[in-house]
Amino acid sequence: MATAEQTRVTDLNALFTPTSIVMVGATEKSVWSNGIAGRLADYGFDGPVYVVNRAGVDVHGFPGFTSCKAIGKPVDAAYIFVPVAAVYDALVDAADAGVRGVVILTSGFAEVDAEGAALQERIVALARERGIALLGPNSLGFANVADGRALTVIPPRTPIIHGGIGIISQSGATAAEIVKFAHQQGFGVSFTVATGNEALVTTSDVVDYLIDHEPTRVIAVYSETINQPYKLRRAAIRARKARKAIIILKVGKSELTAAIAQAHTGALVGDDGIFDAACRQLGIIRVSSIEELVMTAGLIDRVGPISRPGIAFVSMSGGSCGMFADLAEQYGLPMPQFAPETVEQLKGVISDFGTTLNPFDITGAVMRDPSIWTRALPIVGADPNVGIIVVNANSPQSQRDLAGANHQAGGFMPGIAASPVPGVYVTQVLQAVNDSMASFLETNNQPVMLYGLEYGARALGHLSRWSSSLDRETVGLVEKAGGSRPQGERDVLSYLDSRGVPVIPAKLVTSAQDAASHARSLGGKVAMKIASPDIAHKTEFGGVKLSLEGDGTVAAAFEAIMQSVTQKAPDAKIEGVIVAPMRSGGTELFVGTARDPQWGPVIAVGLGGVWVEALKDSAIRLLPVSKADVIDMFQSLRGARLLEGYRGSMPVDLDAVADVVVKIGEAALALGPDLASLEINPLLADGSRIEALDGLTVWSN
């Protein structure tokens, strides 16, 4: 893994806000060349533009030169679309001319074959050496829509709608589809980029850039592979501070890799599982379709974070209320019941209002009297648990619907305006912004819109969870080389003990007398097992005896274990016998760390036994974890209900468990990057007594 220093791209400004541009490879005949020139005009670029071609002739009305150097004036950025064999020399020429930002459209690099990959490496080395921010190769370019600068072949949907959505897509075709859907729904865009091969500038870099791009309020990403995830992690922590949302549609959920199948934990961890965990932890919103991506981006662009997670849904249609209630449950939306004072005040507005229900059916009474909206919505918005109001009413699809829709909007728009929290209007079905809808939006001063209850509900759920996540602290990863290398149960438990993790008071003894004496000091029954780094399956070698009590019994067990093991495993190194108190009852938990080659150290937790082994029921997070992370992990388990106690077993003290798991995570990090896995299995939770009963490490190399 390259270090952050090696791959940091220092200046994306020359690339994304150039004041002068050169098109390298321009000819009147090329569809690409014409496209790029057309886009410069479409997006309103008004700085000097030069073209470079072999003949040095003017093209598209721009002055022509035989090389960038020949221009003789400073140029910020170049779009290179010469044949693949000529790209390297073109880049040298651009660098020599002082160009600091380069987009390469040409394909035929790492995406094709090994030869292409080698050429791509040469180009990247050159760009690094000359301090060039290189986008691509195989990139359809970018449009800094807000700033009127573009080096792209992707045409805008016209008329261009300006807004705060920054779009990053690895695929150019998908970038175009995202823009298409955003335009159909009337959502405005600040920036679009197709990152192509991401040889140098990655999605993570552009996310980081857009956090400082003032017109961008929300960052919408389509990704096939997250390159440089550590950069994305850093950027996500910055984005949280800047209160800009990152929304990612990442494909590849269906492919799990076994790349990190180390020890036991690895098998629980897929690439996608880690990405999912990272999103949850870092406050990144993850979506599963372009429609959801755009709808969520459009909402957050207009509304920003909400101050309370609760969503109030108000509709004149009982059907909508029913459907939204189901969707809210399906997508986990917090729909608080109205406070008594809210209900009391609403009764003053709506005579036959008798329920405290949310979704709130304001009924067809608003058909005759839309001022009911105006009076009711500020009351709903003042409810102490409501952070956003969602209004649903008749929406226009044709001219004939307009009068009715405007009549209602005349009631609810002032109601939203007078509310202390933001309000959004959702249509029942997903509608395109056609002429009738556009007229409605203009007449009513551009309400914040969501289209369709289902995508609307998903977007609102994301908004609510994202807003809540802004308060959470997420600590970045700082890893140091480790010191000791504990190995084997005894070493590992003793190391954990030294790091403040409660471990079972086991003791290594080497004589029958010591065994008896330690058992006596513990009181009650003890378990005894052989201590040997060479014996993994202790029971099979007669190395385990349970439920022992009394000096004589314990001493005899010591002798029996030693005899059995030396007989069955004559070559094994024997350290002695471990004497520990018998534990019965309680809930067995599993805690294990692993190391992802991309994301670094991660931690998994689960219920022990069948849950982890047969059902793979576990939760994963990046290390370090906070206490809140750990509680969230356990609560997300399918078997979470068992933590509440079952058939007389005590409920697990999750708070106490979380403290311990945080410490286990810290203990794993302190062992340094050579630790492949640290596993505690089981971690026994009996009420608030938490104890590691067994521990295991695996080391790389």
Added chain:
Amino acid sequence: MATAEQTRVTDLNALFTPTSIVMVGATEKSVWSNGIAGRLADYGFDGPVYVVNRAGVDVHGFPGFTSCKAIGKPVDAAYIFVPVAAVYDALVDAADAGVRGVVILTSGFAEVDAEGAALQERIVALARERGIALLGPNSLGFANVADGRALTVIPPRTPIIHGGIGIISQSGATAAEIVKFAHQQGFGVSFTVATGNEALVTTSDVVDYLIDHEPTRVIAVYSETINQPYKLRRAAIRARKARKAIIILKVGKSELTAAIAQAHTGALVGDDGIFDAACRQLGIIRVSSIEELVMTAGLIDRVGPISRPGIAFVSMSGGSCGMFADLAEQYGLPMPQFAPETVEQLKGVISDFGTTLNPFDITGAVMRDPSIWTRALPIVGADPNVGIIVVNANSPQSQRDLAGANHQAGGFMPGIAASPVPGVYVTQVLQAVNDSMASFLETNNQPVMLYGLEYGARALGHLSRWSSSLDRETVGLVEKAGGSRPQGERDVLSYLDSRGVPVIPAKLVTSAQDAASHARSLGGKVAMKIASPDIAHKTEFGGVKLSLEGDGTVAAAFEAIMQSVTQKAPDAKIEGVIVAPMRSGGTELFVGTARDPQWGPVIAVGLGGVWVEALKDSAIRLLPVSKADVIDMFQSLRGARLLEGYRGSMPVDLDAVADVVVKIGEAALALGPDLASLEINPLLADGSRIEALDGLTVWSN
């Protein structure tokens, strides 16, 4: 519950295909009256229309009368929209005039208060008595679009698009939204109805009617409450034979009722759980939004059932392939890998084709040469596992996109036409059919369309599963009065034994000698427990002894049990002691029946112990169940993986278990409708040895 005979509506034809119509309550001033008259014209009704009002004056150009009787000519159907107080008399008048189909628009009945409900009951009684098919009250009416007849106030979206989707909605507002979305997407409609209060004609009735309505090929339902579910069940079995799909958007998923919380099973069963189970069993497609409802209906209308479940996705965009792969996994789509001969033939068409992947990235090579589609698609369609081809390419949003989109369609449309299985075109994002799209569709001879990968994937999953379900046999419910009333473990197990359910060879003994002798005949260790109808918690009374072997031990245990129980429960009726072989190992299953007040007898299965008790992990179906149903139930459990064996336990022989569960279901049905619950807990499955270890019945009254 009313019987089927009481509520059967014999003639919906007079209502839905009237040749003459009367509007009762017509005035030029009323917005309703104008609406209804306008709709008659919109839908092209060409039979005689009369109006009735107090003055008997002509309205909307139709001849006016003071009553229906005064018309003096036969009239098939009436739309009544007089004030609520006048509805009863208006219905009497209509009945006297021989009207056989009536829609009541007027509201103020059961949906309002008890008085309204009483009036509604009077109206229903009258309609029944006079043989009138009554729609409503509180109904916005129907449009038999295909046959050009309509009694409705809901305006059509124009121009009307004719097709095979029949729409049934309890809510009028939602009916209008369904029509709106279908129209936006260009899907054609055969029939729409808003059923309102469903006082007489229910959604189930109209579903049944539309199975025989020839132009309707798919029935799309929005429902808040399924009235008369037994009718829906019957209709669903008929629909399966007619190969017409029923698709239902039912709200209320989030509200679970405890109405049938009898014994243990009841708590596992919610209203919605039963509805979900019924859908799965009856081949009804359940959806969760209007968009999904319409998209699925639109697809099935055009394609009909497919002959193989497998879906092949072919796209020129790698991004689309990735997104569709994830969506396919999320929504459970069968995406078969191509057969070797398919791969071989595709290599002949596409030079650099090296994978057998589905989704199949046909690559941007089709940009230059769309004939690749033409050659590749018939090969894909001939794959032995593929039942439908899904094509994804650039789709037009504006005029500028048309040339490119048509260029591609010129390749793939002939490819689809030459394929042995149907093909459908899916756009990457959900697009409205605007002018550009409409032009594209017309140019390319109306391809079968899906809009947006996400709703597309959902619709395709429904199509595939529904098509497969058509082969399944579903037996209707025939219930008879039961004979015996087994009660208590011994009775119940003996009853089950008589019905062919394998039960543990337990024997009731009344002496120590008999106990010893039965234990000897069983061989191995035995378990003994007190047999008493008065003692539920046997262990607490010293009524259970386990792992006994040898005459003396068994005899002593008999005496000990009798002594302990008579001492601790002196008033309990003692039948003796049950001696049964000890069972260890195997997997404990739970099987229980319950009775839903609406749907009738149901059966639930689960894994025993914690799974059913703490995690409520169970599956439910209507009785009777088929073997395939039972296997499907067990496989749907969250803990299903445990049935494959765990830590050395034998895998459960699901086939053998299913045979037993079918018999348990039959045994429960044979006990008649007074049986509230029959529970077998546990049913022990040890490899292929299946045995009921304990049984319990609960009776109503």
